[in-house]
Amino acid sequence: MEANPVNLVNDTQAIESRIRKKKRIRIDDESLTTGLSLNIRCAQGIDKPNPDPWVFKRQYCVVYWVNPNELFRTEFVDCILNPHWDERDLMMLGNSCDNYGFLNVEVLRTGSLEDPGTSNGFRVVGRARISLPKEFHRESKGCFGLVRMEDGELNCDGFIVLSMELQRVRMISDACF
Template identity: 40%
Template sequence: MKMMNRRRMFTRTKRIAIEKDYDIDLLLSIDHAEGLDNPSTYPSVTTRDYRVVFWVHPDDKLATSRDVGSPDPVWNQKCRMKLDNSRDCRFLYVEVLRYGSSSESNPGTSNGISLVGRAQIPLPNLSSKTDGRYGLVRPKEDGYKAEGHIILSMKLVKIDIM
């Protein structure tokens, strides 16, 4: 009997969940790329001046600074992107561009900018970090060709709104 009385004396504590408004930011670190414009495959490319353009939504494109020199450019740049909760946020889109003279660009481009490779990378889960080496593909007349890799890391973070 005492045991029953004892059980009745304990009460459960109720937790009240309070929903807060929050934003989601993407923390992105673009480190470097490897194997772009292989000199044996593209001997006509003399200017190796690269930049990464990236976005989650096409209206919100951002870019790294240019890196000049080798087929393995290094940017080591960090960025914080505010994501719009009302839009579809599943992928980070990345394009590596080469800036050079118009004679080195792809046919049809007169501004000297050539698309070297692109990738569509799934965003990580909220509060988890993803880092990796992601393959780039270059558009060709009959499809796509593998063209180097980009090394980056990203994390989605929740920012409480007061």
């Protein structure tokens, strides 16, 4: 069963509408608020190789947030396994750092013939909840294990490589860049 391309476009637009635009910011030691500098590098071991000769690429992105009302995502990358993004972002946290304390990460796959049953064409292939750094200007980096629900069981499959750092930032404007 193939996904209806019209529904996939509409579902993608619905997800896009929940994702906030990035705001123009500047690092400044005379800060007004807190920002999280984030570099999402890659994911490994998130999918099993598919023996089907027709599966020659998959699309992956990472959706991430501290405040559940403000979602962000990376660009989609095409690959068979082990996607690489190497995307940097600076998220404005404000009080979200104190209120939530975790970076939530979901690695999504789309455009795969293996996922005909999903309602929106996206499948979560791994998720993690990572504690935010406690100190400003001290980089926290590493490989963080991903989990996913499969047949009612929680499975540990793969990991995501990222780094993050709390910074003092000042908003310049609400213009998108």
